[in-house]
Amino acid sequence: MPLIDSLIVFGIGLLIGAIGIYVGGRVVTGIEDYTYAIGTAFIGAIVWAITAFFLGGIPGIGPLIVLLAWIWIINRRYPGGWGNAALIGLIAWITVLAVLAVLAWAGVGNFEAIGVPN
Numbered sequence: 001m002p003l004i005d006s007l008i009v010f011g012i013g014l015l016i017g018a019i020g021i022y023v024g025g026r027v028v029t030g031i032e033d034y035t036y037a038i039g040t041a042f043i044g045a046i047v048w049a050i051t052a053f054f055l056g057g058i059p060g061i062g063p064l065i066v067l068l069a070w071i072w073i074i075n076r077r078y079p080g081g082w083g084n085a086a087l088i089g090l091i092a093w094i095t096v097l098a099v100l101a102v103l104a105w106a107g108v109g110n111f112e113a114i115g116v117p118n
Helices: 003-029 034-055 062-077 081-105
Strands: none
Touching: 003 034, 003 081, 034 062, 062 081
16 A cells, blocks of 8 residues: 555544544543544554553553553543543544444445544
8 A cells, every 4th residue: 555545544544533532522521622632542542552562462461551551641631530531532432433333334445543442
C-alpha cells in the first residue's frame, strides 16, 4: 500500500477513534471539543503502541497494563479521575463499535479506529 493510502487510512481511523472519545467525554464530563478528542485519540494511540510493544507480551497482565496506560491518557486529558476516565473509555469503545458496524453495513471499507482499543 502506498504511503498516501496508509496516511488516509490512519487519518480516517483516527477520526473514528476520536468520535468515540468525543462522545464519551461529552456524556461523562460535558466537554464538547472534537479537536481535543482527536488529540486524546492520537496521544492514546501512541501510548498504546509503545506500552504494547514493551509490556504487552507479559503473560496475564500485559494487556491489562496496556489498557491502563490508555485509560491513564484519558484520565490526564479529561477531569474527574480514574472512574470517569474508565467510563469515557467504555463509552468510546461502544461508540466506535457502533460506527464501524454502520460503516461495514454501508459497505464502506474495512477501517479500524485509531486511539481506541479494538
